[in-house]
Every structure is written in C-alpha cells, then in structure tokens.
Amino acid sequence: MTAHSDIAPSDVSLPAAPSKDAVKKRGTRRKALGRTLLLPGQLISLFVLVVPLLVAFYMSFTDWSPTRGALSSAQFIGLFNYEELLVYDTRFVEAVLRTLVFGVVCLSLEFLIGLGLAVLFLRRFRGKALLFSMLLTPMMVLPVVVGYTFWMLFQSNGPINQLIELTLGAGAAPDWFKSAISAQITVVVTEVWHWTPLFFLILLSGLNAVPENPVRAAVILGANPRQVFWRVVLPMLLPVIVIAFVIRAMEIIKLFDEVFMLTRGGPGSSTETISLYIYKLAFNDFQLAYGAAAAFLVLIGTLGLVHLLLTPVRNQLLEARG
Amino acid sequence: MTQPKLELVALRKEYDGGDVVAVDGIDLTVERGETVALLGPSGCGKSTTLNMIVGLEEPTAGDIHIDGRSVIGLAPGKRNIGLVFQDYAVFTHMTVAKNLSFGLEIGGLPRSEITRRVGEAAELLGLSSLLKEKAAYLGGSQLQRVAIGRTLVTQPAILLLDEPLSNLEAEARQAMRRELRRLQGKIGLTIIYVTHDQTEALSLADRIAVMSAGKIRQYDRTSTVYGDPAHVFVAGFIGSPSMNLVRGEIRRDGPAISFISDQLQVPLPSRFAGVAPGHGEPVIFGIRPENIMITRPGHPGVTGIVSSVEPRGPEAIVTVRSGNKSLDVVVPAADRPARGDEVVLRIPADHIVLFSGETDRNLSLSPILGAAA
Numbered sequence: 001m002t003a004h005s006d007i008a009p010s011d012v013s014l015p016a017a018p019s020k021d022a023v024k025k026r027g028t029r030r031k032a033l034g035r036t037l038l039l040p041g042q043l044i045s046l047f048v049l050v051v052p053l054l055v056a057f058y059m060s061f062t063d064w065s066p067t068r069g070a071l072s073s074a075q076f077i078g079l080f081n082y083e084e085l086l087v088y089d090t091r092f093v094e095a096v097l098r099t100l101v102f103g104v105v106c107l108s109l110e111f112l113i114g115l116g117l118a119v120l121f122l123r124r125f126r127g128k129a130l131l132f133s134m135l136l137t138p139m140m141v142l143p144v145v146v147g148y149t150f151w152m153l154f155q156s157n158g159p160i161n162q163l164i165e166l167t168l169g170a171g172a173a174p175d176w177f178k179s180a181i182s183a184q185i186t187v188v189v190t191e192v193w194h195w196t197p198l199f200f201l202i203l204l205s206g207l208n209a210v211p212e213n214p215v216r217a218a219v220i221l222g223a224n225p226r227q228v229f230w231r232v233v234l235p236m237l238l239p240v241i242v243i244a245f246v247i248r249a250m251e252i253i254k255l256f257d258e259v260f261m262l263t264r265g266g267p268g269s270s271t272e273t274i275s276l277y278i279y280k281l282a283f284n285d286f287q288l289a290y291g292a293a294a295a296f297l298v299l300i301g302t303l304g305l306v307h308l309l310l311t312p313v314r315n316q317l318l319e320a321r322g
Numbered sequence: 323m324t325q326p327k328l329e330l331v332a333l334r335k336e337y338d339g340g341d342v343v344a345v346d347g348i349d350l351t352v353e354r355g356e357t358v359a360l361l362g363p364s365g366c367g368k369s370t371t372l373n374m375i376v377g378l379e380e381p382t383a384g385d386i387h388i389d390g391r392s393v394i395g396l397a398p399g400k401r402n403i404g405l406v407f408q409d410y411a412v413f414t415h416m417t418v419a420k421n422l423s424f425g426l427e428i429g430g431l432p433r434s435e436i437t438r439r440v441g442e443a444a445e446l447l448g449l450s451s452l453l454k455e456k457a458a459y460l461g462g463s464q465l466q467r468v469a470i471g472r473t474l475v476t477q478p479a480i481l482l483l484d485e486p487l488s489n490l491e492a493e494a495r496q497a498m499r500r501e502l503r504r505l506q507g508k509i510g511l512t513i514i515y516v517t518h519d520q521t522e523a524l525s526l527a528d529r530i531a532v533m534s535a536g537k538i539r540q541y542d543r544t545s546t547v548y549g550d551p552a553h554v555f556v557a558g559f560i561g562s563p564s565m566n567l568v569r570g571e572i573r574r575d576g577p578a579i580s581f582i583s584d585q586l587q588v589p590l591p592s593r594f595a596g597v598a599p600g601h602g603e604p605v606i607f608g609i610r611p612e613n614i615m616i617t618r619p620g621h622p623g624v625t626g627i628v629s630s631v632e633p634r635g636p637e638a639i640v641t642v643r644s645g646n647k648s649l650d651v652v653v654p655a656a657d658r659p660a661r662g663d664e665v666v667l668r669i670p671a672d673h674i675v676l677f678s679g680e681t682d683r684n685l686s687l688s689p690i691l692g693a694a695a
Contacts, residue, residue: 214413217411
C-alpha cells in the first residue's frame with residue numbers, strides 16, 4: 001500500500017486576490033482548515049490500512065501461529081520465513097511460476113479475443129446492442145458463481161463432455177479434473193470466459209477514441225487497412241492496451257475463487273495459485289506468520305511487475321497533455 | 323502538358339437519399355502550378371468537395387479528372403494527392419523521421435531512397451534538427467511542417483490543405499503564410515486551399531472559388547473576386563467590413579437611370595443603361611465601405627446619422643444610419659466623425675455595383691464570366 005496523498009488546498013486555484021500577503025494568509029488558514037477536515041479520514045485509513053499492514057509486516061518476521069498464543073509472545077526470527085520461502089519452499093516457488101504462466105496464457109487469450117471482438121464492434125451490424133450487453137454479462141457474475149458453474153460444466157458427465165462425445169464419439173471426453181493439464185485447461189477456459197469482456201470493453205472504448213484523421217491520413221498516404229491497423233491504430237491504442245493488461249495482471253495474480261471452486265488447486269498442486277497456497281498455509285496449517293511473509297513477497301513482486309508493464313507507456317501517460 | 327491538373331465536372335454530392343445536397347454540381351479547373359482557394363462559410367460544401375477530390379467520399383454524380391484521367395472509384399492512396407489536415411493528423415506515436423517516411427515505406431521504396439527524400443523534405447521545411455524527436459512533443463507550426471513534409475515526400479500531383487492556418491497563432495500564421503508561398507515558388511506545386519478565412523485565401527491564392535450552399539458563386543483571379551463580385555454572396559462574403567448591399571428597384575426616366583429604395587436614391591452612370599433591367603424591376607445596389615466618402619451636411623448625397631465608430635488602427639469603420647438602413651464606411655482614422663454627427667455620404671458612380679434582384683448576379687458581368695449556377 002502506498003501512502004495516501006495529502007490533497008493540499010493550495011492545489012485548488014483561487015481567483016485573483018487583492019494582495020500577495022492577504023492571499024498568503026488566507027492560503028495558510030485554508031490549508032490549516034483543510035488539514036483539520038481531512039484528519040478523521042486520515043485517522044480511519046491509518047487504522048484500517050496502515051496498522052494491520054504493519055502488524056502483518058511485523059508478523060512476517062516471527063514464528064507466530066494462532067495456536068501458540070499472543071503475537072507479542074511470538075519469537076522474532078528475522079528473515080527466516082523469507083529465506084525459507086525463496087530457497088526451500090518449492091511449492092511456493094512453483095505456485096508463483098504457475099500463477100505467472102496462467103497469467104500469460106489467460107491474458108494473451110483475453111487480449112486477442114477481446115481485441116477481435118472490439119474491432120468487430122467498430123462495424124455496424126444487426127443486433128449489436130443486444131450482443132454488446134450479452135458480451136459484458138460474464139464480467140458481472142461473481143467469481144465464486146463462475147467457478148461453481150464451470151465446475152458443473154466440466155464434470156465427467158457434464159454438458160461439455162456430453163457435447164464432446166456427441167461430436168467426437170464416445171470415449172473422446174476427458175475426465176477434466178483428473179489430470180494436471182486438463183485441470184489447468186479448465187482454469188484457463190473459466191478465467192478467459194470470465195474476464196475477456198473487460199478487455200473487450202476497454203479496447204472498444206480505446207478504439208473509439210482513436211482520432212479519425214491520422215487514420216485518414218494513412219489511407220491517403222496509401223496504407224491498406226491492415227497497414228493502417230498495425231502501424232497507426234494499434235500504436236495509438238498501446239497505452240490503453242497496457243492499462244488493460246495492468247488491471248488484469250493485478251487481478252490474476254490474486255486468482256483464487258474460480259480455482260478454489262473448480263479444483264481446490266488439484267490434482268496434487270497442479271493448479272495451485274499463489275493465493276490458494278497462502279490460503280492453505282493460513283487456514284489449513286495455521287502458519288499465519290509464514291503466510292504473511294509469502295503475501296509480502298507477492299506484493300513486492302506485483303509492484304515490480306506493474307512497474308515493468310507500465311514502462312513502455314509511462315511517458316505517454318504522464319506527458320500526454322501538452 | 324497543357325491539360326489542367328485537376329478538373330471537377332458537374333460534381334455533386336447528396337446525403338440521405340437526396341434530401342441534403344452538400345455539393346450542387348460544381349465545375350472547377352485548376353492549372354498546373356496554380357494555387358487555388360476554395361473559400362466559403364462552414365457548411366458551404368467545401369470540405370465535402372475536398373473529401374471527394376481526395377477520395378474519402380464518393381460523389382453522387384459528376385467526374386473528377388487528375389492529369390486528364392478520371393479518378394472516380396480509385397482508392398485515396400492511388401490518386402497521387404496529398405492532404406494536410408486542419409488538425410495536422412500527425413502520427414504522434416512516431417518520430418518526425420518516421421512520420422516523414424510513412425508514405426514511402428508503405429510504397430515500398432528502397433531504404434536509401436527513403437532516407438534521401440526524407441532528408442530533402444526535412445531540409446526544405448527546416449525539420450532536420452527535429453528528425454529524432456517524438457511528434458507528440460512538437461508545437462503547432464512544427465506539427466504542420468511535419469504534416470506538409472509527410473505529404474510532400476510522396477511527390478503528390480496536387481497538394482490539398484484544409485484550413486492550413488486556422489490552428490496557428492497569429493505570429494506563426496504570418497510565418498507559415500510566407501513559408502507556404504516560398505514552398506510553392508520553390509517546387510511549383512499545384513495547391514488547393516480550403517478555407518473560410520478570406521484573408522488567408524486572398525493572400526495565398528492565385529484564384530479563388532467562392533462557395534455557398536453547395537455552389538461555386540465565382541471562380542476568378544483574387545483581385546477580380548474582390549473588385550467585381552459576380553454574385554451578391556461573394557460581395558457580402560469578401561472584404562471586411564463587407565460590401566454595403568441595399569435592395570431596391572430601377573427607375574428609368576428617359577435616358578436617365580437611377581436606383582431607388584426607401585432610404586437611398588442614387589443616379590446611376592450610363593454604363594448601367596444597357597445592362598440594368600426595366601423600370602420598376604428589383605435590383606441590389608452595392609458599394610464597398612472604403613469607396614464611400616463622408617462629407618459635411620449641405621453637400622449633395624445621402625444624409626444620415628453616425629450610429630457607431632469603430633477605430634481600427636490607421637482607419638475607422640463608421641456606421642451611418644439613414645432611415646432604417648445602415649451603411650458602413652471606412653475612413654482614415656484622423657477624419658472620423660463622432661457618434662451622433664449628421665453626415666452626408668457621397669457615393670462615387672465608378673464604384674457602384676448592381677446585382678439582379680432575381681438571380682443575385684452582377685448585372686455588369688456577362689453570365690459566362692460568373693460561375694454557372
């Protein structure tokens with residue numbers, strides 16, 4: 001968590017005032033008033049956000065477990081938890097890598113399908129408004145419900161398998177949750193179904209905001225539709241694409257509900273994500289301190305990842321006005 | 323090589339199945355190396371005309387010839403026309419160099435040729451030091467140079483400029499106006515400006531086509547459009563302040579001929595005897611504000627009261643009310659009367675222009691000189 005910014009009243013521009021001194025005086029008084037008014041909100045966020053975060057941070061340097069009494073009595077073990085996680089806990093490292101692979105596969109598919117749909121929606125066709133609403137619906141369904149629904153759909157005698165046997169013949173349908181790879185496929189399918197609409201929505205609004213004249217200019221300079229798309233439209237869309245990826249990346253690192261409902265991380269730990277592993281650490285094994293350390297590592301990793309993702313468009317985003 | 327560079331033949335554009343006629347059958351010929359301005363208020367059809375020439379819109383009827391060849395149905399990229407947009411439409415995500423080379427890369431030119439031409443264009447437009455800059459960081463007049471350069475490198479047969487100066491500040495505007503003149507002299511381009519700004523048109527173009535309501539009202543040398551407007555619209559549109567126009571009728575009394583309205587009664591010179599309509603026929607009387615002279619009461623002329631005086635540097639625009647009609651007069655600032663003064667306006671016979679009250683055409687110009695309606 002970053003520190004919440006102090007909205008200084010001096011940022012609000014005032015109309016021209018009679019003298020500099022008067023402005024200064026009034027400015028100081030307004031500033032003081034502003035701080036006073038902001039105090040309750042800041043205190044609340046201090047207790048709700050900062051205190052638990054600090055407690056958890058401290059906890060990650062101890063061997064505390066709720067079964068062993070108060071946190072204050074827990075032994076301070078320094079970076080032991082972190083060392084354990086990074087060096088010896090292969091299950092944690094695997095969960096991290098697995099989550100990243102899920103992220104790359106899902107986000108790529110979501111982006112490609114979402115972009116395709118968005119480009120399709122630039123044209124006029126019958127039933128566009130209806131299809132638009134339908135396409136956005138998955139996004140609004142609770143993750144738990146999505147996970148449960150797809151768990152049902154992927155049952156060995158479920159609708160998906162019935163469809164497969166109908167088209168490919170009896171025996172062609174796999175038992176989805178029994179092998180690692182097919183279980184992973186169910187996670188990807190569910191996630192892509194659930195979140196492609198977000199990409200679609202963001203990319204569609206981005207495409208609509210692409211100015212018309214550079215596109216026309218490219219056409220007049222002889223570019224064919226494909227060249228216009230790749231050389232003009234897509235580069236102008238890049239900041240929007242990156243934002244969509246950042247939002248989804250932050251979400252998918254936290255992937256939990258759907259996997260929990262679909263596979264519980266199994267078979268074995270073949271679909272276990274970071275969140276799922278930390279959940280198991282905390283609530284199955286009661287290793288809360290160890291879980292807290294894992295959570296902090298993930299937070300640091302996520303910050304780094306988002307920073308990296310934003311690099312190509314940071315200048316564009318920050319200096320766009322001028 | 324004497325054939326015109328661009329020829330519009332009875333060009334027409336309708337929208338909504340003919341309910342809206344944006345361009346109403348216009349003819350226009352632009353010679354090689356000529357600079358022509360399409361001038362008119364917004365909504366007059368000039369932008370639609372431009373889009374049709376470029377190929378962004380297909381005409382409903384009529385033809386467009388470039389170098390004697392019809393380009394109807396030809397894709398915009400195949401017409402060999404350059405267009406500089408009003409908002410420049412520079413590719414902001416690319417560097418200046420990439421912007422300039424865009425059309426050439428699309429055209430599949432060899433690298434060395436692209437580098438050579440981009441270098442030339444950058445030199446010509448003073449962009450050499452900016453080639454590696456990202457276009458997003460450029461200012462207005464630099465963006466316009468990039469937009470012009472990006473088009474020029476493809477060596478278009480015709481360069482179209484849509485409101486080229488309207489997005490620039492006054493100072494940059496002057497500089498760009500000079501620059502465009504210089505460029506034109508240097509590479510002998512055929513240029514068509516689309517603009518609503520008469521100063522821009524008058525200062526840049528060899529010939530001006532004045533448009534209103536989808537028609538070309540007059541297509542002539544710049545000086546002629548100003549001095550001998552072919553149509554009431556042209557008279558009212560060109561010049562600042564615009565020509566004074568008064569509706570009235572002709573009175574014929576033997577060989578003598580005069581113009582008469584509720585407020586004005588002006589004897590007309592004999593040159594109108596042949597062209598003016600018969601006694602009692604409607605006409606529109608026109609006189610430019612700078613041609614009217616203000617004298618003191620007692621002199622012969624039109625008597626009126628000064629209702630406003632607007633100083634404008636070395637001169638002043640004086641509005642004189644006579645009856646319920648106001649006439650604008652431009653006088654040297656030093657000679658301006660005060661508001662409320664009674665004055666007499668003298669209207670020199672040489673500068674009177676008469677338009678038909680029915681067709682709005684200049685009666686002294688033969689119909690062939692004015693654009694066909």
